Structures are given as C-alpha cells and as structure tokens.
Amino acid sequence: MTTEIPMDKTTDTTKVSTAQATPIVPLPHAAARALTVAGSALALIGTFLAWTWTREFPGNLTVTGYPGGLQVLTLVGSALTLLFTLSGYGIRGLGWLTPGGKNSPVLLAALGVFGTTGYAMGAISQELGGLVNLEPGAWVSGIGALVALIGALGLPVDQPYGAEDPNPNLWGRIRHSLTAPEPGRAKELPSWAEILIIAAGFGVGLYVFAFGIGTEYSELFIGFLIIAAFGFTAVTRAGLLKRLSALTAKHRNVAMAAAFVAAICFPFTQTNDQFALIGANILIFATVALGLNVVVGLAGLLDLGYVAFLGVGAYAAALVSGSPQSSIGVHFPFWAAVLTGAAASLIFGVVIGAPTLRLRGDYLAIVTLGFGEIFRITMNNLNGNSGPDVTNGANGIPNIPDLEIFGFNLGLPHNVLGHELTRSGNYYLLMLLFTAIVVMVFRRSAESRIGRAWVAIREDETAATAMGINGFRLKLLAFALGASLAGLAGTVQAHVSYSVTPEQYEFAGPVPPNSAFLLAAVILGGMGTISGPLIGAALLYLIPAKLQFMAEYQLLLFGVALMLLMRFRPEGLVADRRKQLEFHETGQLDVPEDKSLPDGATGVAKAGA
Amino acid sequence: MTTTTTAPTSTTVLDASGVTMRFGGLTAVRDVNLTVNTGEIVGLIGPNGAGKTTFFNCLTGLYVPTEGKVAYKGTVLPPKPHLVTQAGIARTFQNIRLFANMTVLENVLVGRHTRTKEGLWSALLRLPGFKKAEDASRARAMELLEFTGLAAKADHLARNLPYGEQRKLEIARALASEPGLLLLDEPTAGMNPQETRAAEELIFAIRDKGIAVLVIEHDIRFIMNLCDRVAVLVQGEKIVEGPADVVQSDERVIAAYLGTPFEGAPGEAEAAEVEAAEAEAQSTTEGDDK
Ligand SMILES: Nc1ncnc2c1ncn2[C@@H]1O[C@H](COP(=O)(O)OP(=O)(O)OP(=O)(O)O)[C@@H](O)[C@H]1O
Ligand SMILES: [Mg+2]
Numbered sequence: 001m002t003t004e005i006p007m008d009k010t011t012d013t014t015k016v017s018t019a020q021a022t023p024i025v026p027l028p029h030a031a032a033r034a035l036t037v038a039g040s041a042l043a044l045i046g047t048f049l050a051w052t053w054t055r056e057f058p059g060n061l062t063v064t065g066y067p068g069g070l071q072v073l074t075l076v077g078s079a080l081t082l083l084f085t086l087s088g089y090g091i092r093g094l095g096w097l098t099p100g101g102k103n104s105p106v107l108l109a110a111l112g113v114f115g116t117t118g119y120a121m122g123a124i125s126q127e128l129g130g131l132v133n134l135e136p137g138a139w140v141s142g143i144g145a146l147v148a149l150i151g152a153l154g155l156p157v158d159q160p161y162g163a164e165d166p167n168p169n170l171w172g173r174i175r176h177s178l179t180a181p182e183p184g185r186a187k188e189l190p191s192w193a194e195i196l197i198i199a200a201g202f203g204v205g206l207y208v209f210a211f212g213i214g215t216e217y218s219e220l221f222i223g224f225l226i227i228a229a230f231g232f233t234a235v236t237r238a239g240l241l242k243r244l245s246a247l248t249a250k251h252r253n254v255a256m257a258a259a260f261v262a263a264i265c266f267p268f269t270q271t272n273d274q275f276a277l278i279g280a281n282i283l284i285f286a287t288v289a290l291g292l293n294v295v296v297g298l299a300g301l302l303d304l305g306y307v308a309f310l311g312v313g314a315y316a317a318a319l320v321s322g323s324p325q326s327s328i329g330v331h332f333p334f335w336a337a338v339l340t341g342a343a344a345s346l347i348f349g350v351v352i353g354a355p356t357l358r359l360r361g362d363y364l365a366i367v368t369l370g371f372g373e374i375f376r377i378t379m380n381n382l383n384g385n386s387g388p389d390v391t392n393g394a395n396g397i398p399n400i401p402d403l404e405i406f407g408f409n410l411g412l413p414h415n416v417l418g419h420e421l422t423r424s425g426n427y428y429l430l431m432l433l434f435t436a437i438v439v440m441v442f443r444r445s446a447e448s449r450i451g452r453a454w455v456a457i458r459e460d461e462t463a464a465t466a467m468g469i470n471g472f473r474l475k476l477l478a479f480a481l482g483a484s485l486a487g488l489a490g491t492v493q494a495h496v497s498y499s500v501t502p503e504q505y506e507f508a509g510p511v512p513p514n515s516a517f518l519l520a521a522v523i524l525g526g527m528g529t530i531s532g533p534l535i536g537a538a539l540l541y542l543i544p545a546k547l548q549f550m551a552e553y554q555l556l557l558f559g560v561a562l563m564l565l566m567r568f569r570p571e572g573l574v575a576d577r578r579k580q581l582e583f584h585e586t587g588q589l590d591v592p593e594d595k596s597l598p599d600g601a602t603g604v605a606k607a608g609a
Numbered sequence: 610m611t612t613t614t615t616a617p618t619s620t621t622v623l624d625a626s627g628v629t630m631r632f633g634g635l636t637a638v639r640d641v642n643l644t645v646n647t648g649e650i651v652g653l654i655g656p657n658g659a660g661k662t663t664f665f666n667c668l669t670g671l672y673v674p675t676e677g678k679v680a681y682k683g684t685v686l687p688p689k690p691h692l693v694t695q696a697g698i699a700r701t702f703q704n705i706r707l708f709a710n711m712t713v714l715e716n717v718l719v720g721r722h723t724r725t726k727e728g729l730w731s732a733l734l735r736l737p738g739f740k741k742a743e744d745a746s747r748a749r750a751m752e753l754l755e756f757t758g759l760a761a762k763a764d765h766l767a768r769n770l771p772y773g774e775q776r777k778l779e780i781a782r783a784l785a786s787e788p789g790l791l792l793l794d795e796p797t798a799g800m801n802p803q804e805t806r807a808a809e810e811l812i813f814a815i816r817d818k819g820i821a822v823l824v825i826e827h828d829i830r831f832i833m834n835l836c837d838r839v840a841v842l843v844q845g846e847k848i849v850e851g852p853a854d855v856v857q858s859d860e861r862v863i864a865a866y867l868g869t870p871f872e873g874a875p876g877e878a879e880a881a882e883v884e885a886a887e888a889e890a891q892s893t894t895e896g897d898d899k
Pocket of ligand 2: 661703
C-alpha cells in the first residue's frame with residue numbers, strides 16, 4: 001500500500017510444473033468433498049446443541065443458550081468451510097469465493113474449526129474436571145470438525161510440487177497442500193460495486209477486530225485467535241485478499257476513507273469503557289509503530305530506543321498540561337501542547353541523530369538502545385535529589401487534567417447520535433485523528449523524492465550517495481520525522497494515561513509501547529507498509545492484554561512467536577510488494593550482491609572492486 | 610569560447626592530477642594524472658588489481674585520495690560522492706549496485722535526486738509544484754529508459770532484470786543525474802558479443818549527447834572500437850597514454866599484459882596472462898574482479 005507502483009503484471013515467477021501433487025489422505029475426490037461437506041454441516045449443527053451442562057464454563061454453552069461464546073466461533077468457521085467447499089463444487093454464484101486456491105482454503109478453514117472446537121472441548125473438560133462435562137453437542141461438533149478435516153486432507157492439492165523439490169517428505173507435503181496459486185485478474189465491475197466491496201471488506205474487518213477486543217474471557221480470545229488466524233490464511237489462499245487489495249489499490253482514497261470510517265465506528269460498537277480504552281491504547285501504539293516504520297521500514301535505520309521519543313512528547317505535554325505536579329505550572333491549550341511535544345521530540349531526535357547517524361548498521365542499533373535508556377534514567381534522576389527537580393523522578397507527573405478542545409471536555413461522557421461516548425471513546429477518536437495524520441505523512445513522504453532516497457539508502461547506501469544523495473542529511477531527516485511523529489502520539493498518550501512516569505518508556509517490558517514491542521510490531525506487521533504496523537500493533541497489544549493469565553510466560557511466548565514468524569513469513573503479515581519478492585523468490589537470476597563489506601582502512605565503504 | 614587564458618580548461622571536463630591512494634602499506638594508485646575533454650571517450654585499461662576501480666572511487670569521492678586533486682570543468686571537487694554527482698560526474702559500478710528491490714523506473718528516479726528540488730514539506734503538503742516536478746521527473750526518467758531500451762520493463766523490480774539489462778539500467782540511472790562526464794566501470798563484463806556491440810552503440814549515443822565518457826574495460830576490441838584515447842594503468846601507475854592503436858602496440862603494455870614480470874609481483878603475471886586471454890576470447894565473466 002505504500003508505493004504507487006502500478007500493479008506488476010508479470011508472471012515470470014511462475015514455477016515450472018513438474019510432479020502432480022498427491023493429497024495427504026488418499027481418498028476419491030468425490031468422497032473427500034462429500035466428507036468435508038458432511039463434516040462441516042455436522043460441526044455447524046452441533047453448535048446449536050448444548051456443549052456442556054453448566055454455566056460455570058464462561059459463555060453459556062448450555063442447552064438454553066443460542067450458539068454462544070466459543071460455539072459462535074465454530075459456527076462461523078464451519079460456515080466458512082462449507083462455503084469454500086461448495087465453491088469448489090462449482091456451484092453457481094459461489095465461484096467468486098475462490099479465485100485463487102480452491103482446496104487449500106477449505107483445508108485451512110477446516111483446520112481452524114478443528115482447532116477451536118478441539119480447544120473448546122479441551123478447555124471445558126479441563127476446567128470442569130473431565131470429559132463427562134461434555135454434552136453431545138460438543139461431540140457432534142468435534143467429530144464433525146474431525147471428519148471435515150479428514151475430508152479436506154483428501155481433496156486434490158491446488159498446485160503441483162515445485163521444480164526445486166518434486167518429491168517432498170510428509171511435512172513438506174502438508175505445507176505444500178496449504179499453498180495456493182495466485183488469483184488471475186478480476187473482471188471489471190462498475191465503480192460503485194467495487195467501492196461497495198471495499199466497504200464490505202472493511203466492515204467485516206472492523207467486526208472481526210471489535211469482536212477480538214470485546215472478548216470477555218481468555219478462552220473466547222484464544223478460540224478467536226485460532227479461528228481468526230486460520231480463517232485469515234484461508235481467505236488469503238482463496239485469493240480474496242489479493243482481490244480486495246487490488247481493489248483498494250485502484251480506489252486508494254476510497255479505501256483510506258473506508259478504513260477511517262470503520263475505525264470511527266469502533267467506539268460506537270463498544271458499550272464498555274474498558275474496551276474503548278484498549279482501542280485508544282492500540283491506536284497510540286500503532287501510531288508510534290508507524291512512525292518507527294519511517295525510520296526502520298523506509299530508511300532502514302535500526303532504532304532500538306525509539307520509545308524515548310514517545311516519552312519526550314509525553315513529558316513535554318505533561319509539563320505544559322497544567323498538572324499541579326508539573327514543575328513549570330503552565331497550562332497550554334491543546335494545539336500548543338501538541339506543537340511543544342512534537343518540537344521537543346524533533347530536537348531530541350536531531351540531537352541524538354546528528355552524532356549517531358554517521359554510524360552504520362549494528363553500531364547505530366546499539367547507540368540508539370543506549371540513548372533510549374539514557375532518556376529513561378535521566379527522567380528518573382531529574383527529581384531534585386540527583387539533579388534539578390523537573391520530572392519528579394520515579395513518581396513522574398501525575399494528575400494530568402483532561403483535555404478540553406473547543407469547549408468539548410474529553411474527560412466526560414457525551415451523547416453522540418444516541419450513543420454514550422465514554423472518556424476513552426473520546427480519546428480514541430482524538431487519537432484516530434493523529435493516526436490519520438501519521439498515515440498521511442507516511443504515505444506522502446514515501447511516495448516522493450525524499451521517500452525514494454530513503455529506500456535507496458536502505459537498499460545500498462554507497463550507491464545511493466553515488467547517485468547524489470546526501471546520506472547523512474536524509475537519514476537525519478528520517479530520524480527527525482520519525483521522532484516528531486512519536487512526539488505527537490506522546491502528547492495524547494500523556495492525557496489518556498493521566499500520568500507519565502519513566503517506567504512507561506523502557507526498552508522491553510510487559511506493557512506494549514516499549515522499544516522492543518514497537519520494533520516487533522513493525523517487523524511482524526510488515527516493514528515499509530502502512531497497514532502492517534497497524535495490524536502488528538493491534539495484535540501485540542491485544543494478545544498480552546487478553547491473556548493476562550500467562551503474564552509470566554508472555555515474553556517467552558512472544559519470542560517464540562517472533563521466531564516462528566521469521567521462519568515462515570519473514571516479510572511480515574502484510575508484505576510490501578518488494579519485500580515479498582525479496583524473500584520468496586528463489587534467485588534464479590544473477591542478483592548482485594549488495595551488502596557493504598566491512599569498512600576499509602580509510603573508513604569509507606568499499607565501492608567497486 | 611572565452612578569450613581568457615584559461616581557454617583550454619573550458620574543453621577539459623575532468624582534470625585529475627597527482628591522484629594517489631594508499632591503503633596502509635599498499636599504494637593502489639600512484640600519482641596518476643588524467644584529463645578528459647568534452648566529446649571524448651577515454652579508455653582506462655590495465656591488468657587485474659591495477660587500481661582502475663580505486664582510481665574511479667577517488668574521482669567520485671567514495672575514497673578520499675591520499676594525495677592529489679580532482680577538478681571538474683575547472684573547479685576542484687570535494688571528496689564527497691553526493692557533491693561530485695551534483696557537480697556533474699556520474700558513474701556505474703563494476704559489480705552492479707542497483708537498488709535491487711526498487712522498480713526500474715524508481716531506480717532512475719533516484720538518479721534524478723540531485724536535479725530535483727522537492728523537499729519533505731513539499732511532499733507532505735503536496736505544494737503546487739510537487740505534482741509538476743514529480744511528473745516532469747517521471748517523464749525524464751521514461752525518456753532515459755526509452756533511450757537505453759528498458760521502457761517496457763519500467764515496473765519490474767531491478768533485481769529481476771537479466772544481467773545485461775541490469776548494466777543498462779545502471780547507465781540509465783547514472784544518466785539521470787544529467788552528468789557532463791560518465792564513468793563506466795567494465796560496462797560489458799559478462800555480456801555476450803551482441804550485447805557488447807549494443808553497449809558500444811549506447812556509449813556512442815551517450816557521447817553524441819555531449820557527455821564525455823571515461824570507461825574501464827578489459828575487452829581490448831571494445832576499447833579499440835570505442836576510444837579516442839586510452840590510458841594504461843599498471844600497479845597503480847599510469848604507464849602509457851595515447852590513441853588506442855598506439856597504446857596497443859606499446860611494448861610496455863604488452864609486457865604488462867603478457868607477462869614480463871614486474872619486480873616483486875609474482876602472482877601478477879599469471880593473472881594478467883589469464884586476463885588477456887579472456888579479453889581476447891571476449892568471454893570475460895563477472896566473477897573475475899579479484
Ligand atoms: N578498500 C580497500 N582496502 C584495501 N585495499 C584495497 C581497497 N580497495 C582496493 N584495494 C586494493 O587495491 C588494488 C587495486 O584494486 P582495484 O579494484 O582498483 O583494481 P582494478 O584495476 O579495478 O582490478 P579489476 O580489473 O580486477 O577490477 C588491489 O590490490 C586491491 O586489493
Ligand atoms: Mg575494478
């Protein structure tokens with residue numbers, strides 16, 4: 001989404017088909033498909049029956065409830081499986097569902113249903129003490145899911161094995177059966193229809209997202225994660241995501257507006273202030289991640305102390321907020337506070353960047369890591385004992401008053417269009433405005449002479465300077481821009497969280513906006529893209545917030561998840577078109593090696609030779 | 610032409626004098642003087658490791674020469690690559706250094722960096738001039754792709770181009786900075802005879818645009834066809850300079866290439882021998898640079 005390169009129509013990546021792939025489970029085609037349909041239908045029917053006898057298991061899975069809690073997930077998942085399978089039958093009117101892969105989406109959806117249903121059954125028996133607590137409905141769904149999975153494993157595989165490995169082992173065959181060919185070009189629809197599809201796409205996205213935030217107990221959230229992950233992959237393999245992104249690329253401004261409107265709708269779907277607060281915090285996190293993406297994703301500068309810029313903005317805003325504990329004791333209007341915060345971050349960014357950006361690669365990472373910590377420690381020490389009293393040391397600046405913009409007090413609930421908009425909802429909407437600004441800044445700068453120069457520096461700094469790019473100046477510009485964007489977000493963050501303390505701005509910690517999580521959000525989401533860091537930040541915020549019971553293992557699991565992701569999808573969830581080609585093309589072509597060698601005796605990078 | 614006493618310099622595009630580059634104990638380039646005049650194609654040849662690329666790096670500011678100075682159209686250049694490009698010297702690299710994950714068009718647009726002005730504010734606020742400048746830049750870049758025969762591949766990633774086209778793209782990218790002097794470092798390395806001939810045509814066309822060319826090449830026939838003047842670098846020193854046919858029959862050059870050993874260069878002779886044979890067979894491959 002970041003670059004305005006026209007869609008590449010080349011198909012020179014098509015692999016030569018060699019060996020026809022065989023399904024994992026040897027079944028006649030018709031039988032496999034029938035099994036899948038029957039199994040999914042069974043799983044679907046099971047969700048209308050009781051899964052357990054007591055309401056002790058959260059979400060009311062008893063006979064009185066309609067499909068509730070985890071049952072809803074199985075219901076949606078099996079409906080999706082059913083639709084994909086029927087589309088594979090060539091039923092008229094369903095063909096649009098699978099323009100890409102026909103059978104791998106079925107398999108993925110079936111896996112998702114099996115996973116969630118299986119998880120639900122396991123959780124019920126574990127929490128209530130034994131399998132006896134499962135009512136027949138659970139068994140119906142569970143067996144249905146298993147049958148559907150076996151059927152799906154017997155469906156023909158979408159693509160022949162690749163030329164490089166015509167005879168894969170079992171693991172390779174399983175992985176291969178989950179791949180799918182790219183969809184061809186969609187036929188043209190009238191503009192209004194395409195825009196309607198975009199709106200529907202974003203509507204579904206918003207609904208899924210709001211559902212995730214609104215999950216009230218961790219069992220439901222885990223089930224949601226399972227089905228969402230598989231469902232998302234299934235939709236991707238079916239080629240629907242490609243189709244949608246082709247449409248959004250065509251109607252970019254409409255798509256932006258649709259995403260923005262969907263995001264505005266979010267607080268109106270929430271009745272609970274706590275969930276709106278999660279939304280606001282996600283936006284803060286995501287906005288800062290997007291700012292970091294300018295530095296890391298575009299200019300390729302590894303900044304490990306980025307959260308300090310958020311801190312500078314927040315501290316600056318707190319000092320001029322009129323908080324009784326502020327050592328300055330002035331009360332700026334909001335717009336002035338925002339400018340102060342951004343300017344303070346900008347100056348801090350330039351002061352740090354000017355000496356460090358002459359370093360390359362790992363050195364820069366280490367120095368920025370150090371500066372990030374220096375910021376936190378300095379804030380701790382400006383407490384009147386170890387230094388002048390500016391920031392109250394570890395106590396930070398509490399009691400930051402709520403904002404009042406045009407007489408609209410963001411601290412109070414307001415009634416908008418018949419819906420009670422809570423304090424967090426207000427701040428969510430304010431933050432959304434800032435997110436929109438940062439998205440715009442990212443997009444516009446990326447698609448300009450400056451953005452191209454950044455990418456050139458990322459690709460090959462020596463060649464970039466030889467093309468007339470002043471490497472140092474442009475890197476400093478990226479650094480300063482990134483810093484001020486984080487500063488902007490910091491000014492709102494100070495008000496949302498009522499207080500700023502040094503501990504909010506660590507390198508790594510359990511609460512998301514810290515340098516490690518910011519970087520992870522960018523890399524997990526997809527470097528150099530707009531939607532990537534937004535999605536990455538949402539996931540990285542939600543998962544720890546929803547799964548508090550495993551707080552102790554959180555960082556461990558986080559590390560494992562990152563490693564798995566880097567192994568299987570190094571370009572991140574949302575692939576920059578460039579990155580995708582970079583990581584997944586087996587280099588048949590003679591691609592020049594462009595990594596800079598260790599610097600020579602003169603301290604300049606080796607250019608030719 | 611002006612009537613001042615500096616009249617000769619008005620036709621001198623490049624004037625490198627006394628350029629010396631030392632890496633610790635190794636003197637890779639020793640006191641080299643070289644001038645290139647407008648409308649000229651000058652060749653720079655020499656066995657492997659002679660210091661040709663190092664000399665280019667000194668000219669373009671990638672290396673800071675230990676001694677000597679480089680003047681472009683009468684002004685001495687600071688040893689900063691971006692200022693050198695700004696002044697009007699563009700180059701290509703021996704081992705291709707494209708922006709592999711940018712499109713062909715974007716690569717050329719990056720080359721236009723010094724000839725465009727739009728800053729960050731202009732981009733963020735989309736000030737009135739922005740779109741115009743961007744469109745003009747694109748049009749110019751497309752012209753250059755047309756000129757080098759890459760227009761059809763404008764939207765491909767640079768890394769996906771075949772080898773010969775990557776070399777052409779490097780030239781297009783260099784031309785985008787509207788240089789007065791183009792430095793080409795082995796532009797035909799790894800090319801087959803047809804491609805080499807096409808490259809010759811391209812370089813003549815560049816010269817006809819009024820751009821002086823200084824080219825490093827191992828392919829003697831290519832140099833003979835192309836160059837008005839040839840300089841020979843051996844072990845960092847310029848030993849001969851003159852018209853191509855004169856240089857080719859110069860005994861010192863033959864010695865350097867065919868192996869009367871120079872003092873204290875045991876491996877050099879063999880390397881040069883292999884190199885010369887390769888050049889004759891026109892089968893120079895990319896990997897021979899060491
Ligand atoms: N950065 C550096 N540090 C140390 N030595 C270097 C450096 N760059 C080049 N050299 C040395 O300088 C000498 C000249 O190398 P150079 O690459 O200029 O040769 P060349 O004439 O371009 O050879 P070729 O025809 O193989 O490209 C070599 O011995 C090389 O090892
Ligand atoms: Mg060389």
